[in-house]
Amino acid sequence: MYEQVSHSLLNDILNRIKPEISNQDLRHFYTRLGANFYAIHSLFETLYGDREDFHKHAQCLVETMAQHYIKRPEHLRQIDLDREKDFNWFLHQKWVGMALYCNGFAGTLSGLQDRLGYFEELGVNLVHVMPILRCPEGSSDGGYAVSDFREIDPHIGTLEELSELAAEMRKREILLVLDVVVNHTSDQHYWAEQARSGDPVYQDYYYTFESREIPDLYEQGMPEIFPESSPGNFTWDETMERWVMTVFNDYQWDLNYSNPAVFIEMLNIILFWANQGADILRLDAVAFLWKKIGRVCQNEREAHLILQLLKDCCQVTAPGVLFIAEAIVAPLEVIKYFGEDAVIAKECEIAYNATFMALMWDAAATKNARLLNQGIKSLPVKLERATWLNYIRCHDDIGLGFDDQDIVACGYDPVPHRKFLIDYFTGQFDESHARGLPFGQNSKTGDARISGSLASLVGLQHALETGDEQAIDDSIKLILLLHNLILSFGGLPLLYYGDALGTLNDDSYLGDPYKKGDNRWVHRPTIDWQKADLRSVPGTLEYKIFNPLKKMIAVRKELQVFADFNNRELYDLDNPHLFVFERYSLTSPAERVLVVANFSNQTQLMTFEDIGTWGAGYGGLVDQISGECFEKTGASLEIQGYGYYWFKEQR
Numbered sequence: 001m002y003e004q005v006s007h008s009l010l011n012d013i014l015n016r017i018k019p020e021i022s023n024q025d026l027r028h029f030y031t032r033l034g035a036n037f038y039a040i041h042s043l044f045e046t047l048y049g050d051r052e053d054f055h056k057h058a059q060c061l062v063e064t065m066a067q068h069y070i071k072r073p074e075h076l077r078q079i080d081l082d083r084e085k086d087f088n089w090f091l092h093q094k095w096v097g098m099a100l101y102c103n104g105f106a107g108t109l110s111g112l113q114d115r116l117g118y119f120e121e122l123g124v125n126l127v128h129v130m131p132i133l134r135c136p137e138g139s140s141d142g143g144y145a146v147s148d149f150r151e152i153d154p155h156i157g158t159l160e161e162l163s164e165l166a167a168e169m170r171k172r173e174i175l176l177v178l179d180v181v182v183n184h185t186s187d188q189h190y191w192a193e194q195a196r197s198g199d200p201v202y203q204d205y206y207y208t209f210e211s212r213e214i215p216d217l218y219e220q221g222m223p224e225i226f227p228e229s230s231p232g233n234f235t236w237d238e239t240m241e242r243w244v245m246t247v248f249n250d251y252q253w254d255l256n257y258s259n260p261a262v263f264i265e266m267l268n269i270i271l272f273w274a275n276q277g278a279d280i281l282r283l284d285a286v287a288f289l290w291k292k293i294g295r296v297c298q299n300e301r302e303a304h305l306i307l308q309l310l311k312d313c314c315q316v317t318a319p320g321v322l323f324i325a326e327a328i329v330a331p332l333e334v335i336k337y338f339g340e341d342a343v344i345a346k347e348c349e350i351a352y353n354a355t356f357m358a359l360m361w362d363a364a365a366t367k368n369a370r371l372l373n374q375g376i377k378s379l380p381v382k383l384e385r386a387t388w389l390n391y392i393r394c395h396d397d398i399g400l401g402f403d404d405q406d407i408v409a410c411g412y413d414p415v416p417h418r419k420f421l422i423d424y425f426t427g428q429f430d431e432s433h434a435r436g437l438p439f440g441q442n443s444k445t446g447d448a449r450i451s452g453s454l455a456s457l458v459g460l461q462h463a464l465e466t467g468d469e470q471a472i473d474d475s476i477k478l479i480l481l482l483h484n485l486i487l488s489f490g491g492l493p494l495l496y497y498g499d500a501l502g503t504l505n506d507d508s509y510l511g512d513p514y515k516k517g518d519n520r521w522v523h524r525p526t527i528d529w530q531k532a533d534l535r536s537v538p539g540t541l542e543y544k545i546f547n548p549l550k551k552m553i554a555v556r557k558e559l560q561v562f563a564d565f566n567n568r569e570l571y572d573l574d575n576p577h578l579f580v581f582e583r584y585s586l587t588s589p590a591e592r593v594l595v596v597a598n599f600s601n602q603t604q605l606m607t608f609e610d611i612g613t614w615g616a617g618y619g620g621l622v623d624q625i626s627g628e629c630f631e632k633t634g635a636s637l638e639i640q641g642y643g644y645y646w647f648k649e650q651r
């Protein structure tokens with residue numbers, strides 16, 4: 001019955017479609033629309049069906065998809081077809097990513113194009129260029145406060161330069177990832193300006209209120225994201241004389257997705273960037289898309305429906321384009337951003353693995369892998385056609401977002417354990433040489449997160465300042481060990497720019513009035529390319545990090561079992577310092593790799609008894625990275641301090 005309703009609605013819409021659309025060759029479009037319309041209609045109706053103007057919006061939705069399909073360049077349509085056939089293409093082990101700020105990395109878009117050789121040298125073939133759109137002069141949350149979703153920041157370049165960059169990247173087989181900041185706009189966006197001037201149509205794009213009454217009700221359920229710099233979730237706008245919802249900074253206005261016009265605007269923008277040649281779109285802050293009084297206003301069911309609807313619509317127009325969910329939320333919530341009850345991702349194909357990230361930092365601080373093991377064990381298995389984005393550092397702070405129950409299962413008390421980690425990474429103990437900064441401290445809840453560059457967090461900065469060779473060596477090993485894990489865990493490894501060169505904290509943000517209140521800038525460096533050149537000079541720090549990393553990336557690409565098909569098994573070892581898992585092949589059981597990482601700086605023993613059939617009947621284990629063979633002479637193997645290995649059995 002319902003399918004018939006959906007069918008007749010589609011007929012209606014198609015009959016009324018504008019002639020400039022219906023005159024086009026829309027074969028693939030119609031096939032895909034037919035296949036997805038039932039889902040699209042159901043979702044759109046669930047979200048907006050009770051509105052009188054529902055049909056008008058449904059018409060507009062279909063026309064939006066069609067218009068972008070018509071504009072989609074031929075070579076991108078061809079890629080769509082190829083990827084529809086090879087639909088697991090992104091699960092392959094050949095992909096290795098890096099996230100960067102265009103200005104910090106290379107100044108401008110054309111500068112970035114000149115630096116593509118750097119990625120090729122390292123083996124990176126997926127580049128996430130963080131926001132490059134026009135945003136307010138002054139505070140702009142690193143570009144995440146967008147003033148125009150279709151115009152490039154003039155300091156960075158032009159749309160033509162972006163399209164040149166995209167074309168050049170495609171030629172070199174490097175994927176382009178761009179952001180779409182779906183949750184909010186800057187207060188200087190046209191929509192915000194119209195709202196401010198009193199236009200009710202645009203006021204309805206946001207959550208605005210004339211008194212505190214409703215905001216106060218919302219506040220009861222909503223946590224604060226930036227409690228220090230931007231407390232509360234509403235800001236009074238003098239000109240508009242209304243309160244406006246601003247979950248992040250006071251100049252970032254939350255979009256109102258209960259208004260279908262907002263949904264269609266954002267779909268329009270997503271499809272626009274898909275047509276500019278982005279292979280993957282990173283949807284920012286997706287957990288926040290739906291607000292409801294009395295709720296936390298994160299991970300609401302409707303936020304998921306919106307993502308499903310965006311995915312289904314993108315599937316019709318630009319099916320080759322993938323979505324990354326930036327949802328830095330609890331482990332059981334993150335997994336839902338792939339879409340529930342499905343094999344194929346119904347929302348985002350890729351999601352930040354914030355749990356793994358935070359757990360690795362726990363292991364780095366405690367020098368043991370107990371919580372890491374426990375936390376990974378309780379991480380639900382992801383869908384088949386979906387993958388994790390595995391990272392150590394990114395442009396944001398580190399939140400210790402793992403599960404309290406897992407902390408308890410490891411024999412720690414959650415509150416003091418988290419406090420220990422914050423103190424550890426902010427260098428509060430004599431034994432801790434980490435140089436992190438506390439971020440987002442909330443005196444009401446006791447929460448805090450951590451800023452700092454990878455190198456400074458693992459003690460490299462301290463080691464260099466004190467000239468402690470052993471400590472320098474240990475820090476480098478830890479940097480490599482963490483990268484070793486994101487390269488082998490299963491998923492897309494995403495390096496953070498600067499980390500392959502051992503970039504330290506950068507305090508220069510303190511001299512900028514628009515940045516000094518946000519210490520995440522301490523780890524958003526400007527690359528010093530003269531220093532970066534030292535990566536080819538043996539004996540330098542840059543050399544000692546860059547080259548082993550480059551080697552590991554090359555080896556990863558050769559190991560088919562590193563493709564992400566839920567083909568990982570954790571080993572529970574008696575020795576808590578070791579984190580050990582196997583990656584196996586689903587088709588040929590003899591193909592397998594044992595990943596071993598030692599979070600202690602001391603040599604540790606790994607007993608053969610603990611690793612099942614590994615080593616049984618074989619001569620020994622060969623580390624695929626160094627080529628070194630570990631003969632089986634006794635009951636255990638010696639694993640070096642901060643050692644990391646990708647073992648195969650010797651045949």
Ligand code: GLC
Pocket residue numbers: 141142144145181248284285326395396
């Ligand atoms: C995302 C971004 C972060 C930004 C926030 C608000 O979490 O990664 O940098 O502050 O969204 O846009």
Ligand code: GLC
Pocket residue numbers: 225285327328329396397399449
């Ligand atoms: C996102 C994340 C949060 C992070 C913030 C930016 O909202 O959920 O953990 O701290 O952006 O810093």
